[in-house]
Amino acid sequence: MDQRELLRKVLEAFDAVGIEYILVGSVASAVYGEPRLTLDIDVVAALTVGKLPRFLASFPPPDFYVSAEAAADAIRNEKQFNIIHPSSGLKIDIIVRKPDEFDQNRFARKRSLPVFPDRSADFASPEDVIIKKMEYYREGGSEKHLRDIRGILCVSGEGLDVSYVERWAARKGLTEIWRAILSKP
Numbered sequence: 001m002d003q004r005e006l007l008r009k010v011l012e013a014f015d016a017v018g019i020e021y022i023l024v025g026s027v028a029s030a031v032y033g034e035p036r037l038t039l040d041i042d043v044v045a046a047l048t049v050g051k052l053p054r055f056l057a058s059f060p061p062p063d064f065y066v067s068a069e070a071a072a073d074a075i076r077n078e079k080q081f082n083i084i085h086p087s088s089g090l091k092i093d094i095i096v097r098k099p100d101e102f103d104q105n106r107f108a109r110k111r112s113l114p115v116f117p118d119r120s121a122d123f124a125s126p127e128d129v130i131i132k133k134m135e136y137y138r139e140g141g142s143e144k145h146l147r148d149i150r151g152i153l154c155v156s157g158e159g160l161d162v163s164y165v166e167r168w169a170a171r172k173g174l175t176e177i178w179r180a181i182l183s184k185p
Helices: 003-017 025-032 052-056 068-077 101-108 126-140 143-159 162-171 175-183
Strands: 021-024 040-045 080-085 090-096 111-116 119-123
Touching: 003 040, 003 052, 003 090, 003 111, 003 119, 021 025, 021 126, 025 040, 025 126, 025 143, 040 101, 052 068, 068 080, 068 090, 101 126, 126 143, 126 162, 126 175, 143 175, 162 175
Parallel strands: 021 119, 040 090
Antiparallel strands: 021 040, 080 090, 111 119
């Protein structure tokens, strides 16, 4: 299985169960910016404990590894869990949607973009990808997040709602990081 096949599988699983989602992380930053190699697919999903068994049925062992307990715990605690495809080393990070204002905005601003000739998928907006990448950079210091942001600015820069990014950067304490990003060519 390659990453495109895994992406199709997870999108079909969301559709089959009626789960709202947005693609985020490196998959989203590659759509809006410059592609980079990654072995995971990051998705924020409005997954509930009631829909979990039907969703997980799309990822049966031994082809996939997922802990139903860890998934249920992630839903209850608004965290994340993984679905792993052992033979390829690929994984899906399912981040549980939070009921906060930021996630409400992210889902309201989602964009449906073509991912296959026969289907589209919902992506976080480029502005929301930038905001989360700044948060991840602040938490872990990984330069890959800054490279992803610069790639989005380079490719999608003129169409970005910069005032939206600035408002959320201020609210989340990211203004210094945002200014540093903008100051570098």
